[in-house]
Amino acid sequence: MNPQPSSTVTIRDVALAAGVHVSTVSRALNPDKRSLISAEVLKVVEEAARKLGYRPNRAASALRTGRTHTIGVLVPDITNPVFPPILQGIEASAAARGYFVFVTNVVDHALARPIVERMLAQRVDGLVLAIATRDDPLVDYIGKAGLQAVLVNRADETGRLPAVVSDDRLAMKLAVDHLVSLGHRRIAHLAGPQNVPTGVGRRQGVEQALRDRGLELASVEECEGYSREAGRAAMQRLLDVYERPQAVVCCNDLVALGAYDVLRERGIRVPQDISITGHNDMPLVDMVNPPLTTIRLPHRELGWRAAEMLFDGIEGRAPSAFTVVLRPELVVRESTRDVAGEL
Known part of the structure; x- marks a missing residue:
């Protein structure tokens, strides 16, 4: 039957x-x-x-309990390999509680508020945001709407919303300390967009780590985004305007791959002529030529922790910490080399 x-x-x-x-x-x-x-x-x-x-009947359940057992997740670029493991962590936490996850790719930040308004109309129980900019008015809007929300991968510098992030300053310190230990002194930075917290934090991390070593940043170029194309354009500007550095700390792996493209086109060898570091340890960077020295982050844990913090808020529990900071680690491969004996 x-x-x-x-x-x-x-x-x-x-x-x-x-x-x-x-x-x-x-x-x-x-x-x-x-x-x-x-x-x-x-x-x-x-x-x-x-x-x-x-x-x-979810609609009837929502009327009875005030919850739809759905949450929304907003990411800035679903094609960026950083975000799938973050989403996996969020979905694992949500599935354990019987929640459904709506994921939206916010390619233009101007669309973020209309998307949040639509999710409010769908009566989602909370949001996880990976799209926050500096002094983002969207954060104020969410707070006034009374919606539970948690930031992931980017913290709100004013502390308006709880967040789960990695330690950007420590990440850049690990990269800089590694390069200095190899004998590099003229170190440049391809910085992330300065309108987002990660871009600012990583640039500050590079500058502080160099000061701690008695060095100054040789040169810096800001990338328009965290993409290979943005890295390519920034690397071209850096080489055209400044003296060629001994090493470049890149704000993420995609930017580092863009730098690789330019250096290859100009006949500059990595790492024989210039050392390169990335950030994120995204899939396959161990298979590029040369394999990329980078910073590994616990991306899945970032997502899982953010979702757990969100569900604490939805269920009325006070979070154990307002901002959770996870520790990065250095992964040394073949894109950096020791030049100490050549100085």
């Missing part, structure tokens, strides 16, 4: 088939309350629901 169309099957039908009270079915099918039901009863209810083809 085929299951009835799910739209005609009610929770009362499941209760009748399982031989239990309607309230028992309600608890058994509610991720927040199923722990109150014994394993034996839970199995009977789930089997009855499966045979009948029952699907929860």
